[in-house]
Amino acid sequence: MNINVPEVKVPRIVIVGCGFGGMELAQQLRNAEVQIVLLDKHNYHTFQPLLYQIATAGLEADSIAYPIRKIFKGQKNFYFRMGEVTQILAGENKLITNIGELKYDHLVIATGSTTNFFGNTDFESQAMPMKSVTEALNLRSLILQNFERALLTTDVHEREALMTFVVVGGGPTGVELAGAICELKKHVLPNDYPELDFRKMRVILVENGPDLLASMCPENRTKAKEYLEELGAEVWLNTGLAKYNGMLAETKNGKQLRTLNLVWAAGVKGVIIDGLGAECVNQRGRIIIDEYCKVKGYQNISAIGDVATMSCEKYPNGHPQVAPVAIQQAQLWAHNYLRGIKQQAAVKFDYFDKGSMSTVGRNKAVVEVGKIRFGGFLGWFTWMALHLMLLVGYRNKIVVFINWVWNYLNYDRNIRLIIRPFSRKET
Amino acid sequence: MNINVPEVKVPRIVIVGCGFGGMELAQQLRNAEVQIVLLDKHNYHTFQPLLYQIATAGLEADSIAYPIRKIFKGQKNFYFRMGEVTQILAGENKLITNIGELKYDHLVIATGSTTNFFGNTDFESQAMPMKSVTEALNLRSLILQNFERALLTTDVHEREALMTFVVVGGGPTGVELAGAICELKKHVLPNDYPELDFRKMRVILVENGPDLLASMCPENRTKAKEYLEELGAEVWLNTGLAKYNGMLAETKNGKQLRTLNLVWAAGVKGVIIDGLGAECVNQRGRIIIDEYCKVKGYQNISAIGDVATMSCEKYPNGHPQVAPVAIQQAQLWAHNYLRGIKQQAAVKFDYFDKGSMSTVGRNKAVVEVGKIRFGGFLGWFTWMALHLMLLVGYRNKIVVFINWVWNYLNYDRNIRLIIRPFSRKET
Numbered sequence: 122m123n124i125n126v127p128e129v130k131v132p133r134i135v136i137v138g139c140g141f142g143g144m145e146l147a148q149q150l151r152n153a154e155v156q157i158v159l160l161d162k163h164n165y166h167t168f169q170p171l172l173y174q175i176a177t178a179g180l181e182a183d184s185i186a187y188p189i190r191k192i193f194k195g196q197k198n199f200y201f202r203m204g205e206v207t208q209i210l211a212g213e214n215k216l217i218t219n220i221g222e223l224k225y226d227h228l229v230i231a232t233g234s235t236t237n238f239f240g241n242t243d244f245e246s247q248a249m250p251m252k253s254v255t256e257a258l259n260l261r262s263l264i265l266q267n268f269e270r271a272l273l274t275t276d277v278h279e280r281e282a283l284m285t286f287v288v289v290g291g292g293p294t295g296v297e298l299a300g301a302i303c304e305l306k307k308h309v310l311p312n313d314y315p316e317l318d319f320r321k322m323r324v325i326l327v328e329n330g331p332d333l334l335a336s337m338c339p340e341n342r343t344k345a346k347e348y349l350e351e352l353g354a355e356v357w358l359n360t361g362l363a364k365y366n367g368m369l370a371e372t373k374n375g376k377q378l379r380t381l382n383l384v385w386a387a388g389v390k391g392v393i394i395d396g397l398g399a400e401c402v403n404q405r406g407r408i409i410i411d412e413y414c415k416v417k418g419y420q421n422i423s424a425i426g427d428v429a430t431m432s433c434e435k436y437p438n439g440h441p442q443v444a445p446v447a448i449q450q451a452q453l454w455a456h457n458y459l460r461g462i463k464q465q466a467a468v469k470f471d472y473f474d475k476g477s478m479s480t481v482g483r484n485k486a487v488v489e490v491g492k493i494r495f496g497g498f499l500g501w502f503t504w505m506a507l508h509l510m511l512l513v514g515y516r517n518k519i520v521v522f523i524n525w526v527w528n529y530l531n532y533d534r535n536i537r538l539i540i541r542p543f544s545r546k547e548t
Numbered sequence: 549m550n551i552n553v554p555e556v557k558v559p560r561i562v563i564v565g566c567g568f569g570g571m572e573l574a575q576q577l578r579n580a581e582v583q584i585v586l587l588d589k590h591n592y593h594t595f596q597p598l599l600y601q602i603a604t605a606g607l608e609a610d611s612i613a614y615p616i617r618k619i620f621k622g623q624k625n626f627y628f629r630m631g632e633v634t635q636i637l638a639g640e641n642k643l644i645t646n647i648g649e650l651k652y653d654h655l656v657i658a659t660g661s662t663t664n665f666f667g668n669t670d671f672e673s674q675a676m677p678m679k680s681v682t683e684a685l686n687l688r689s690l691i692l693q694n695f696e697r698a699l700l701t702t703d704v705h706e707r708e709a710l711m712t713f714v715v716v717g718g719g720p721t722g723v724e725l726a727g728a729i730c731e732l733k734k735h736v737l738p739n740d741y742p743e744l745d746f747r748k749m750r751v752i753l754v755e756n757g758p759d760l761l762a763s764m765c766p767e768n769r770t771k772a773k774e775y776l777e778e779l780g781a782e783v784w785l786n787t788g789l790a791k792y793n794g795m796l797a798e799t800k801n802g803k804q805l806r807t808l809n810l811v812w813a814a815g816v817k818g819v820i821i822d823g824l825g826a827e828c829v830n831q832r833g834r835i836i837i838d839e840y841c842k843v844k845g846y847q848n849i850s851a852i853g854d855v856a857t858m859s860c861e862k863y864p865n866g867h868p869q870v871a872p873v874a875i876q877q878a879q880l881w882a883h884n885y886l887r888g889i890k891q892q893a894a895v896k897f898d899y900f901d902k903g904s905m906s907t908v909g910r911n912k913a914v915v916e917v918g919k920i921r922f923g924g925f926l927g928w929f930t931w932m933a934l935h936l937m938l939l940v941g942y943r944n945k946i947v948v949f950i951n952w953v954w955n956y957l958n959y960d961r962n963i964r965l966i967i968r969p970f971s972r973k974e975t
Contacts, residue, residue, distance in 0.1 A: 163966065164965065183962070203966075254967055255967065273629070312618075312621050313618070313621070519954075539630075540685070
């Protein structure tokens with residue numbers, strides 16, 4: 122059965138995924154003579170850079186999730202359908218989804234990325250991922266549940282495992298999450314659990330490579346490590362994780378750790394939909410696109426953002442998987458589409474890198490914009506201001522701002538709620 | 549195994565449940581020479597009067613749930629353990645819980661109430677209850693999911709069922725929920741679903757008795773009905789629900805309704821723990837207590853709040869199941885406990901009724917305080933101010949206030965998020 126969408130004479134552009142890329146593209150095309158059908162398995166856009174604050178009880182989900190229908194209120198050529206695409210039938214210009222089939226004239230895949238366990242089923246079944254709102258809420262529940270359990274046990278080893286946090290992966294997510302857990306340890310949890318000895322709580326960040334934040338400049342990499350250590354984290358560089366059975370983690374160089382809290386932030390892969398040729402997807406699970414965002418071998422199928430990889434002179438292995446790339450690719454796609462209608466030649470993608478930043482804790486962040494580098498309070502303040510600007514919706518900006526001011530002044534994280542207890546069986 | 553709580557020489561008072569009653573009691577005893585152990589299956593206190601705003605996307609869960617450990621931060625004689633009590637072994641002064649056993653010197657049951665389906669398993673399996681945060685979140689998801697489904701179907705009957713909302717029970721919860729759904733219909737959903745015909749959306753409040761808000765004065769009962777009808781609800785008085793199979797509802801007087809959204813707010817019963825004698829529990833599932841809140845036949849077991857019922861001259865069938873009764877009974881219990889230590893005689897419970905109020909929609913509420921009655925904007929404003937005052941925590945007050953101002957000015961409900969889709973199988 123077909124998905125119930127009006128049949129119109131203008132071309133139908135189907136966008137799969139309402140992350141930064143999909144959202145931007147649908148907005149860019151608001152005045153175009155097209156029918157836009159956006160599909161997403163959720164009815165909200167997720168502001169992913171702040172997921173770690175959901176996980177660490179600093180923000181509630183509604184602050185960083187925004188209803189898709191509200192974003193596009195009043196846009197006449199826009200149709201949203203909540204559903205999950207299971208297959209592309211490129212020969213018939215058709216998608217198969219869990220809510221029916223859908224024809225397209227142009228298809229833009231903007232499904233983003235998900236956690237990559239690199240095929241290790243032990244990690245997959247035992248480690249906590251943090252790439253969606255639900256996963257972040259599960260992690261929050263687990264952290265709080267484990268402290269409740271730590272109070273109940275009289276077994277020293279079990280308590281040690283319950284109070285040991287291992288974050289695998291020293292990219293921005295791993296660094297920010299490890300920093301936020303350290304702040305919980307320093308300012309919040311000792312108030313909640315005066316019966317526990319917090320000298321026994323450990324936060325360990327494990328990174329395969331020789332540096333944290335490998336995409337930043339050397340001085341910021343070092344600074345991030347210093348910040349984390351000041352906050353009480355242990356940073357283990359050049360350390361890969363070999364095994365984890367849900368209780369005992371073992372690194373490749375033979376160190377063992379008892380932990381019931383292991384977060385996997387060590388890699389992502391594209392969210393691939395079945396049906397594209399195998400030659401379109403690289404070994405990192407990303408769709409190979411040309412400099413116009415078109416998928417290799419297809420005229421009317423494109424991909425943008427985290428799910429896609431484009432090789433160019435400056436970025437031979439593809440651009441970084443960050444929001445600005447997705448947004449700029451969406452803008453390029455819309456621009457080229459409109460040029461195409463006017464019989465103008467398409468322009469190639471040219472990524473404008475506005476810089477990058479990462480926050481570790483209060484008054485601790487690293488920022489680089491071109492040759493300019495700074496950190497400390499100014500970096501942290503810049504990080505906050507920018508994230509507030511980028512958040513969708515004024516109410517969300519206000520609520521997040523209040524939470525941040527509140528947490529800053531009170532050294533607090535208010536949202537220490539176990540609304541849905543996490544249980545490994547259920548997921 | 550015993551729950552891990554320090555063994556001390558002072559009497560141990562175990563409180564089960566951190567609703568309004570249990571929370572107040574633990575606070576009242578903060579300076580007493582006792583050890584307080586509070587058990588609750590959640591790690592948060594729920595401000596139940598605003599659950600309907602969670603369900604109708606007006607507020608997020610964190611605004612009305614408050615971490616128990618934070619409430620009691622710094623209280624030296626207080627111990628919280630997250631767990632569910634499964635049995636009372638009164639002969640041994642002991643509780644059995646899912647986290648171990650616990651001895652008590654005094655036991656205070658403050659477990660509150662839950663939805664009463666009066667033994668009808670069809671209603672129980674098919675109707676939506678709304679007595680906990682999770683249930684309210686499930687209801688929110690269901691409402692939004694059903695509108696997404698309404699867009700997808702081409703079957704007129706199915707769409708009708710998806711867009712028909714039946715609320716059973718004309719007490720405060722039913723009235724407030726029906727009013728809030730009407731406001732979604734009027735101001736919010738048509739923006740989200742311009743493709744649907746909202747003249748087809750129905751909100752029906754079904755009440756067994758001859759009046760809404762039976763506990764209020766006749767003029768306010770009438771006014772509440774008028775308010776609801778102005779907002780577009782149908783109010784069916786003197787109408788009991790006979791059957792509901794998940795799709796078709798039938799009233800006792802033979803009316804049929806296709807609906808996939810049926811909310812049961814037609815009754816509550818006490819949350820009873822096994823182990824008390826059958827003679828202690830009445831046919832409405834409430835524990836019979838004397839005028840000192842002691843459970844019939846036990847010297848060191850008391851019950852307070854919704855779970856308890858006390859017969860007295862003014863309230864021969866027990867007090868209303870509202871927060872002020874629970875709070876005043878908690879205060880009485882603490883007062884009598886302290887008097888007992890000083891060998892003073894216990895005093896009897898004397899409920900001071902501060903009045904009652906109920907809100908239907910913007911600028912629409914009914915208030916009565918003794919002989920004073922008012923409604924309209926003033927009633928609505930009073931309702932808001934009082935609820936803000938009663939909410940636990942300043943951050944919550946601020947966030948709720950901002951949401952209310954925002955929603956009022958923008959005719960909006962921002963939190964239209966399906967974070968965890970509701971599926972009947974899972975629950």
